[in-house]
Amino acid sequence: MSATTSTVAVTIEVNGKxxxxxxxxxxxxxxxxxxxxxxxxxxxxxxxSNCGACTVLLDSLAVKSCTVLAVQADGxxxxxxxxxxxxxxxxxxxxxxxxxxxxxxxxxxxxxxxMATKSLLxxxxxxxxxxxxxxxxxxxxxCTGYEMIVRSIRWxxxxxxxxxxxx
Amino acid sequence: xxxxxxxxxxxAILRKTIEQGDRMSLVGARVIRKEDPNLxxxxxxxxxxxxxxxxxxxxxxxxxxxxALIRGVDLSDxxxxxxxxxxxxxxxxxxxxxxxxxxxxMDRPVLARERVLFAGEPVAVVxxxxxxxxxxxAEAVQVDYESVPVVASIDAALAEGAPLVRPELGTNSPFxxxxxxAMAADVDAALAAAPNxxxxxxxxxxxxxxxxxxxxxxxxxxxxGLTLWATFQAPHHLRNKLVAYFGIPxxxxxxxxxxxxGGFGSKIVFSPxxxxxxxxxxKLGQPVKYVQTRSDAMVLTTHGRDQVHDVSVAFDxxxxxxxxxxxxxxxVGAHPDATAMGLPVxxxxxxxxxxxxxxxxxxxQVCLTNTTPIAAYRGAGRPEAAYMIERVMDLVxxxxxxxxxxxxxxxxxxxxxxxxxxxxxxxxxxxxGDYPAALGELQRILEYDALRAEIAENNADPSKPLRGLGLxxxxxxxxxxxxxxxxxxxxxxxxxxxSIKIQPDGSAIIAVGSTPQGQGxxxxxxxxxxxxxxxxxxxxxxxxxxxETVQQGIGTMGSRGVPVAGExxxxxxxxxxxxxxVIAAHLLEANPDDLExxxxxxxxxxxxxxxITWGEVAWASFQPxxxxxxxxxxxxxxSRFQTVPNFSYPSGAYGCVVAIDRATGKITVERYVCIDDCxxxxxxxxxxxxxxxxxxxxxxxxxxxxxxxxxxxxxLTATLVDYxxxxxxxxxxxxxxxxxTPTPVNTLGAQGIGESGSVGAPPAVVNAVxxxxxxxxxxxxxxxxxxxxxxxxxVLRAHTDMGGELS
Numbered sequence: 001m002s003a004t005t006s007t008v009a010v011t012i013e014v015n016g017k018x019x020x021x022x023x024x025x026x027x028x029x030x031x032x033x034x035x036x037x038x039x040x041x042x043x044x045x046x047x048x049s050n051c052g053a054c055t056v057l058l059d060s061l062a063v064k065s066c067t068v069l070a071v072q073a074d075g076x077x078x079x080x081x082x083x084x085x086x087x088x089x090x091x092x093x094x095x096x097x098x099x100x101x102x103x104x105x106x107x108x109x110x111x112x113x114x115m116a117t118k119s120l121l122x123x124x125x126x127x128x129x130x131x132x133x134x135x136x137x138x139x140x141x142x143c144t145g146y147e148m149i150v151r152s153i154r155w156x157x158x159x160x161x162x163x164x165x166x167x
Numbered sequence: 168x169x170x171x172x173x174x175x176x177x178x179a180i181l182r183k184t185i186e187q188g189d190r191m192s193l194v195g196a197r198v199i200r201k202e203d204p205n206l207x208x209x210x211x212x213x214x215x216x217x218x219x220x221x222x223x224x225x226x227x228x229x230x231x232x233x234x235a236l237i238r239g240v241d242l243s244d245x246x247x248x249x250x251x252x253x254x255x256x257x258x259x260x261x262x263x264x265x266x267x268x269x270x271x272x273m274d275r276p277v278l279a280r281e282r283v284l285f286a287g288e289p290v291a292v293v294x295x296x297x298x299x300x301x302x303x304x305a306e307a308v309q310v311d312y313e314s315v316p317v318v319a320s321i322d323a324a325l326a327e328g329a330p331l332v333r334p335e336l337g338t339n340s341p342f343x344x345x346x347x348x349a350m351a352a353d354v355d356a357a358l359a360a361a362p363n364x365x366x367x368x369x370x371x372x373x374x375x376x377x378x379x380x381x382x383x384x385x386x387x388x389x390x391x392g393l394t395l396w397a398t399f400q401a402p403h404h405l406r407n408k409l410v411a412y413f414g415i416p417x418x419x420x421x422x423x424x425x426x427x428x429g430g431f432g433s434k435i436v437f438s439p440x441x442x443x444x445x446x447x448x449x450k451l452g453q454p455v456k457y458v459q460t461r462s463d464a465m466v467l468t469t470h471g472r473d474q475v476h477d478v479s480v481a482f483d484x485x486x487x488x489x490x491x492x493x494x495x496x497x498x499v500g501a502h503p504d505a506t507a508m509g510l511p512v513x514x515x516x517x518x519x520x521x522x523x524x525x526x527x528x529x530x531x532q533v534c535l536t537n538t539t540p541i542a543a544y545r546g547a548g549r550p551e552a553a554y555m556i557e558r559v560m561d562l563v564x565x566x567x568x569x570x571x572x573x574x575x576x577x578x579x580x581x582x583x584x585x586x587x588x589x590x591x592x593x594x595x596x597x598x599x600g601d602y603p604a605a606l607g608e609l610q611r612i613l614e615y616d617a618l619r620a621e622i623a624e625n626n627a628d629p630s631k632p633l634r635g636l637g638l639x640x641x642x643x644x645x646x647x648x649x650x651x652x653x654x655x656x657x658x659x660x661x662x663x664x665x666s667i668k669i670q671p672d673g674s675a676i677i678a679v680g681s682t683p684q685g686q687g688x689x690x691x692x693x694x695x696x697x698x699x700x701x702x703x704x705x706x707x708x709x710x711x712x713x714x715e716t717v718q719q720g721i722g723t724m725g726s727r728g729v730p731v732a733g734e735x736x737x738x739x740x741x742x743x744x745x746x747x748x749v750i751a752a753h754l755l756e757a758n759p760d761d762l763e764x765x766x767x768x769x770x771x772x773x774x775x776x777x778x779i780t781w782g783e784v785a786w787a788s789f790q791p792x793x794x795x796x797x798x799x800x801x802x803x804x805x806s807r808f809q810t811v812p813n814f815s816y817p818s819g820a821y822g823c824v825v826a827i828d829r830a831t832g833k834i835t836v837e838r839y840v841c842i843d844d845c846x847x848x849x850x851x852x853x854x855x856x857x858x859x860x861x862x863x864x865x866x867x868x869x870x871x872x873x874x875x876x877x878x879x880x881x882x883l884t885a886t887l888v889d890y891x892x893x894x895x896x897x898x899x900x901x902x903x904x905x906x907x908t909p910t911p912v913n914t915l916g917a918q919g920i921g922e923s924g925s926v927g928a929p930p931a932v933v934n935a936v937x938x939x940x941x942x943x944x945x946x947x948x949x950x951x952x953x954x955x956x957x958x959x960x961x962v963l964r965a966h967t968d969m970g971g972e973l974s
Contacts, residue, residue: 014967024299025959026299026489034216035218040208040209040213040215040216041208041210041211042208042209043213043215043380043428043459044215044241044439045379045380045381045428046193046887047460047462047884047886048459048461048462048886048887049889050886050888050892051379051461051887051892053379055431070601073391075353076403079208080209081208081209082208082209084207084208085207085208091204091207091208093764095207095208098203098207099199099200099204099207100199102199102200102852102853102855102856103201104206104207105429105685105686105687105856105860106378106379106380106426106428106684106685107202107203107205107206107211107378107426107428107430107685108213108378108379108429109379109428110206110207114207115767120250121224129900132892132895133895133896134896136894136896137895137896138894139894139895140379140887140892140894141378141895142377142378142381142429142860142864143379143685143856143859143860144859144860144863144894145451145860145862145898145901145924146857146859146860146863146894146895146898147898147900147901149857149895150861150900151343164361
């Protein structure tokens, strides 16, 4: 018996940079992001696509990157949590909302929550509590009980420029 | 950016100052967290993010059988896989002693030896150059099992003639602790003589703690010693265990805990992988990593709860409880962990709840089964007690026809009875609390009488869902713990270490033995220190989780961070402040008693122009010629091992309103109101977050979660598809209120808040469901958790004309 070794070339734009990579055909997008690109902000929390810790944006849509083969992302753009704020710049309003309203405790589910939120707000710029809860149904958090995540997202809605918002 | 963040801090401080009218204080202020920027930007460092050069990956071969003799293990197909470096069974670790946990005579070898005792138990390991190859090769290992009879539940294990999990013990119930004999006789007499009695059997089901980050570790054992990165709540205990286990000197063993993605008690267990990866790294001379998959985690990470209670209560016609008898059976799984033995102890200790019950006889027995080991899960023994006594109070209300709130008021321990020695055990002396005030505040927010009337009116209309209101007045044990307490049950209490070092620029670094998993320790401890030192919050860092930079520690469990370590930070900071004042006075040519310190400077009271910055004082503290001779260079540091004279007993009152679909049994939590009393609150934002998270886990236990086994011991809920961790869409908004009764146990007045929600939440939900079902005509005293739609539907179907047809 030998392990699968056949590789496939893929070209994926990750966080604004085009990357050409050789991947094993069975490689999941999350493993490409974490292990080949070293972007460890995207986490793995389960193996059944229930927890959403691995959520990234694939062509601007939130996907669970443990359920996407890297080869399926060939020719696509991928955004991970590392893309939300420049290294020395201000936090993205969604990140700032989570900070202001204590939308995270251990922080393990947080990158997935942030990316799912980005997808939600792109679709609905002013979601109410029920819409937020519905939209985050695929992202589990064991620490917060979600109330403060809902408040965090409302903060981001109300401060579209983050802390630099004059309000 | 930084300026803006400071503005936010400042406005929070000002808001608090205006509200309270006292001097500018960070303790009590809604301060946002120091921890967040790393975690929000993907710059957290969790164990799975680490991959040292040359790192190998370990995978377990998990037992498919719940009880079997191992007739043979064939590693050859696995070893033939490209990329596999090694594969081992227990025979390859003959020199390794059993794992350092559990009572005597119930040892657990580091890998299964000759037999497996639960489904999933690791039988062998495979080590490969990648995690994927290790996982593939683990599947190629052939294990020859000879099945033996299984007992997968308490009922099966305690049945007459049941197969024995560990035949060498001669019993499945190897340990029991009865109540005091005289008290037991007293309680029996009281039950026999009482005007009213009632009994319940209450099951507190097995739950999986399920932190979002599964357990993991990376071991790197080189010529200069062992370094182990681990997901753990108590790194020093783990270091000490590794040292003892391998017989190596402590200076050559280092445990590092980085960011940890939740623990909830499950990450204080000495799991086999910490020892195996270390041993394999030593054998192979390369780093070795193991991170659980979720499938691993569901069966290998310890579970919690799993108690059955038989309770009898005696009460008079006025609803006053006269006596209580409780027998607890604690399922400990196949390999009893030390903390598992402590769970029923804590349950029996807390059997009195918030009530002045004059006679209580509470005892327990532990029960072995062919299941995953049980250990601490958020609340650890106290949620079980709160659930039992709060179900009993509703039962008494039902039997006497009194309102559930009224029954509670008639039985409460009163504030003027504090400190209150419980009759359950001499170790239990409630420190502080105002239970009537908490319930009163809950009733005020609920608009209790109007709400009861509204629910009654609603329930009279068959076109509307059934509604019910449940109360939970709870108390728990936190601040683990005074010296000598709980020492038989692992490593849960006693002192905590703190160290504060003033840096040459007047900033400060604090190192603590606490090792958090999301609690916000770096923020709350900096708040406490900032108030004492007069150093700005942004000029204080808090370090933890590394045995090389923190001199000893106990860790984070039992809601002990603030009440024990926080108290040490406060006392250490105050001691440094007084020494710094001597230096400042020397430099200012003033009297130390005339100095006050605030905003990073020392000022002469009444002479605002005469001041010196903290930076100048700190710099001088390292210049022997600039400071009073008796102080010496480097005097501005403090290390201590803080102890506390007693546990603390946080309390509260929770109220829950549920709606039940009469046709389907679907349950909706419409309101959840939490009144907490944890004494003085350091940071209301973080305290509220702790309550929310605990309540969410408690509501989840009440409605959704249960680790289920079939009678062959196969877990039926071993993935997150089957084990129902609620999402945002499944949980309600929480309304919060507060009562503040400062504890005398520490000078902060803080009791701890980490476990409160999970203690108080389940009975509020179940009491609400029972209230609704009884209002609908169901003649039931109790319904077991998790209260699923199916169970509710079955009750409606059996007891009423409700419960729709199955289609």
